[in-house]
Each structure stands twice: as C-alpha cells, then as structure tokens.
Amino acid sequence: MQGKQFVFSLLTCTLCLSAVPVVSPALNIAAAASPAYKITYKLPANPEKYLFLNVQMVSLANPQTPATVREYPIKQYLVDSTGNLDHYKLEFDDNRKFVTSKKGFLWNFYQMIGIFPPAYPEGGKLAELDRQIDTLDGYSPEGLQARKARAELELNARIQPLIHAGYVKPEEIDDGIATREFVATVFYRAFKDVRPYHGGIDLKDSENEAVRWAVESGLPGFPVDSKGFVFPQSPLDLEPGEKNFPETYAYDRVFQFVQLIFPGKKTASGWAYYQVKLLPGMAPVQPREIISVNGKPFAEGAENYSIEQTNEYQNASRKIAQHFIQRFPQVLEQARKDALKPRVWDWSRDVIHHPTFAKQVAAYRKNKSSQNLNAVYQAVRAHYNLSIRQDSAANVKSVLDNVK
Template sequence: MISALTCTICFTGILTAPLPQTQAEAATHQITYKLPPNPEKYLFLNKQMVSITNPQPRPLKLRPYSSGDFISDMHGGDDPQSLNKMYYSYNLKFQTSKKGFLWNVYDFIGTLPPAYPADVNLDELDNRIRSLERLTSEDEQVIQRRAQIHMDARLKPLIQAGYVMPNEIDDERATKEFVATVLYRMFGTTRPYHGGIDLKDSENVAVRWAVEVGLPGFEVDKEGYIYPQSPLSMDPGPNEYGQEYAYDRLFHFITLVLPGKKTAGGWEYYQVKLLDGMLPVQLNEFIHVNGKPYKDNQDSSINETKEYQNARGKISQYFVPRFPKMLELARKDAMKPRAWEWSRDFIHHPKFAKQVAAYRKNKSSKNVDAVYQALRQHYNLNTHQDSPAIIKSVLDNVK
C-alpha cells in the first residue's frame, strides 16, 4: 500500500500541478474548470453512451425471459400490487446476490447455449401459466418452477465453462471475493495477475487481481483493507448492504475497458463509437464553484446558468475528440501492474535504476520527465500518482 507520506505527496502534487484553466463570472458564483493532461484517467463510460460496431449475437435457443420476469415469477404470486411495492427491494437483493450476478455474467458473455431440461415443454408451461386466473399455492409453485428452469438454464453453462463451481452457488449475496473469483477464472489468462497488491485482509489472488485491474466496487481503504466478504461498493471500508450501482458499473467496465467479447478464439475488445451528445467523463469532476469542487456541494440551479453551460461546452470540446485515444489508453492501463509501494515498486525497482540515478545526479526537469514517462509506460498510475510533480516529490522524499 502507498505510504502515508506518499499519499501526502500525491495530494500536494495534484493541487500544484499546472493545468489549463478558464473561469467565468456568474451573478453570485465564480465558475472555474480544469482540464487534465491525462484525460484517459478520467474516462467514464456505460453501454448506453456508445454504439458497439461488433456486437455479440444473441445465444441460439435462448428464450425471451428477463431478470425482471424471474423476480415476478418468484415473488408475484396473486398480488401484483404487493410485487410493485416491493419490486425495488426484490430487484436490489437479486442484482447483488450470487445468482443475480451469475445471471448477469451469463447475459454478459452472450454466447453460451442455455441448458433447458429436455423433458419440459416450455411453450406448454408458458401457456398454462398464462391461462391461470386465481392462483392456488400449487399454481404458485408451477410459476416458481418456471423461474428455476430459466435460472438453471443459465447457471449450468457457467458451471460447464468452469467459471463457477456448483458448491459456490447459493442464495447469499455476491461478495467481493465471490465476484473476483468468477471473473478471475474468466479473464485470468487474458489479463493475468502481475503481483504486488498487498492487502491487509485478503491473500486471495482473485481479489488482489480485481484491485490491480481496477474493477469498480473493489475500493481499498487507506489502511489497505478490502473487506472481501462485503458486497461490492464504490466507497472504501466495510459495507453490509449491496449497492446495485457498483455491480452495474462493474459490467460496464468489463464490457468496454477489458476485452469483453467472448469468441471462439478467446476474449476480444468490443469496437465502440461514442454517441452524439455523450460526454465520456463525469462533468462535475472538473468544475469548481467559488473555488470548491462542485461535486462535493452541488447546487442544481447553477446548471442552468450561461457560465456553467459555457464551461460544459469547453469541457466537452476537450474530451469528446480525445475519446478514441482515451479508451485505447484506458484499455492498455487495465492490463498493467500497479505502483503499490513507491520504495519497492519504483525507487528500488531495477527497471528504473538508471532513471533514478540520473535524476539524483542532475535533478533536472528533463530527468523527472524521463522517470515519469517510464513509470507511465510500465504502471497503471492512478490520479493521485500520475503527475511529474508527484513523481519528483517521490524522488526527493522516498528512500
């Protein structure tokens, strides 16, 4: 884990690093924005923001039946009003559960034939359920049986592919360790673990791999704890409750940043184009109001001001043309190791010995830039590391 000293150095570097800046005066607010020199580090995408030019065809023989249909069959019974009231809770529990996660993994892969039972006529089953009026307990069991058939049709191919073991599947939540284990089995050959992630509470290779890749939901706290038995969360620290958003972000990442297209020859990248009007970053990461980050204290009325809209336009003009390169670099970064501990991974790493020695002899800006570029080439630096000023501070202060 990066030391406390290094974190302080990183934070200071961000504040002092020279960045292009423009400002405009609103009636009661001063709106400023900063454009980073490393835009790929701020890439934010979801599947709705892009068009995929080489999509995955729908698996043959997969019947139209969604996770919403599954939830309805499992909980609908004869009281649709109760289902409507409880749907959010049911869906949240499903999406953050092991079976819900595996359902979404199956849909994500998109090429595995479903394993429907040969002794069940699903058309007849659907027709029988459609004809039901006032449900008996036996009828409810029939409906739930249909749900289980569709669930098993997705789970069995994942088991056969070796992505999950039968004894790992139950009705419990999908913890970080469970999610990482499944994904590591899927991607570990294409994107192997490089090592060096020193978590305080997990030696599990899959969990450390997930942190190294930068999978959403695997946030490490400042002491180096991941809490592997907690559900995915976009916030570091222990968490008892699953966040659907974290699981959703995970699937956007493995689809668009990792080589997420399963083919007969292995995993390949989806080819994507940014849709018109889409901004491939989170706008409020870059806007300050009266010198304070807008994302920390948002006043929605500011969004309608001319000054805010002008800032949005300038930010869009900066990032949108850079999107293809941003995605290319983000994909390359996701394949790299991490600089986890500066002394071990940089100062005393033999790969950088010549650059470090050259800097300590001459201490020129040219030497700093040479070291910085070498580090960027080798490591996936995070936003608290990726700056020449930060690297200079490390060279001057870390032994």
C-alpha cells in the same frame, strides 16, 4: 513521505484510472452569474482517468451474436420467483436484492457473455410449465407453484453454462450477496488469461489472488481504504469501507467496465474488444469531476444543484464535454491499455529499487534536473497504471526526494 502508498478507491464517475502523456492545456475560467461563485476548470492532461462510459452511450461495430434464447427478462423471473403478480409494487426492492445476489450477478454475467445457449432440461418440462401458467389461476397454489418452478428452471439454465465453463463452482452458489470476493473470483477465472495478475497488491485483509487482481485491474466496486483494507466480504460499492447494505450501482458499473474496457466480447476462441463508437450527443465524462467552485472541487459543494443551473456552469460543462468527445478514440484506447498494467503499491519496491527505472532514478538523483525528473515520470507512467493521486510530476519528485 512513506515508502508505501496504497491505491485508493476509484472515483465514482470513472471506468478506470490510468495515465497517458498529453500536453497540459491552459486553465479555463468562467465567472458565475452570482458573485458568490467562481467556476474554474482545468482540462486534464490524462483524460482517460475521467472516462465515464456505458453501453447505452455507444454503438458497436462488432456486436455480439447471442445464442437463441427465448424472451425471459429479469422482471418476469422476479414475478415468477416471488409469486407476486402485482410485482410492480415491490419491483425496485426485489430487483435490488436479486441483482446484488450471487445468482443475480451470475444471471447478468451470462447475459453479458451472450453466446452460451441456456441449459434447459430435456423432456419438454419448460413447455409444460408454460401451459400450466397459461391455464391455471395465477393466484391459486398450483399456479404459484408452476411460476416458481419455471423461475428456478430459467435461472438454472443460465447458471449451468457458467459452471461448465469453469467460471463458478456449484458449491459457491447460494442465496447470499455477491460479495467482492465472489465477484472477483468469477471474473478472474474468466479473464485471467487475457488480463493476468501482475502481483504486488498487498491488502491487509485479503490474500485472495482474485481480489488482489480485481484491485489491480481497477474494477469498479473494489476501493481500498487508506489503511489497505478492501473488506472482501462486503458487497460491491464505489466508496471504501465495510458495507452491509448492497446497492445496484456498483454492480452495474463493474459490468460496464468489463464490457467496454476489458476485452469483453466472448468469442469461440476467447475474448475480444468491442469496436466502440460514441453515439451523437453522448459525452464520455462527468464534468462535475473536473469543475471547481471557489477553488474547491465541485463535489464538495453544499449547493451543487443551484450552481449546476447557472449559465457559466453549463458553458464549462459543454467545453469539457467537447474536449472529451473530440479525443474519445484515443482516450478509450489508452484506458484499455492501462487497465492491463500493474499498479504502484510500494514506491520503494515498485519504482526506487525496480531495475526498470534504475538508470533514470540514478540520473535524477545525481543532478535533480527537470529533464531527468520528466524521464522518470514518463517511464513510470508508461509502465504502471497510476491513480489520479499518483499521476503528477510533483508526486514523483516527492517520491524521488524522500523515499529510500
């Protein structure tokens, strides 16, 4: 085994990759109605690695009390800024371009924070623009200009508080895509005091501390390929590799992670965790990430839709969902703890020669007993946020037996 193992991309269905000691359950097997399919699943010993969560699935016992802001959603901004009163015809593409842009990302970050009042200019300019828009022909040059001016004013009113808070600099803002480096920089400035960078993430193509912090923290949208490249100038994406065409899903997932796994509630004194309760009928997992068909992961199958319709698949999904629902408070708590931990990047440096594990490693290498192996494994799991690939006693044994 090589002495260095890179942290690979997050699974597209997860909010975080982390580890917790849990007794491994027995294998659960269901045979599909068709003899061509055999559906199996094993309930994971580390369910927090498979956590899937978004704000629509939960209620908050301590919701944010937002600053008083007049109603002006992104949809209205896009109508005004594009001058397209028939916006619904281009709504999907306009929204995709805006949400994945620097200004769109900052708009949504402002909305997530919630407590900053918008920085409108003095002198009643906004009210005058509203009056003009209400009275002018919407398709006239004057009407279109008034709408575009209002859009610019509303956007700047949301970006200025982020500049004042030190999260973004004016010279960093343009009409370009919100790249991984840009997103990481904004989040790092906001959260580095509550989630500091531990170090040791040796990316091949970026020495930027914010980007390395984002990888270490497990932010969705920052997968690293097998050679150690993150492509910092690419848009967010859940799959590794260089990307040129931005999609909205990864941008949505990163905000879900920051709000629910990080201490994502902005307060007058800093950041706090939201107190989260799962809504009835919500399952914080995607069973397809756990189910196998004929011994292979479900995601690799070519006929997924037809298999999903079988009673056996549905029964397996319900049992997996129930397992996660019953353990949700513990799973969320562990996911939050693990998101604050460092990562194993170089097994030789981070485990074999790390002083924290010296005693356990020496004891295992002396007699290679299962008891001593488990001691190393549990110590490593407690200290690091292991990825799914890394988190097994068998993997740790291979490291201990082969890495110098």
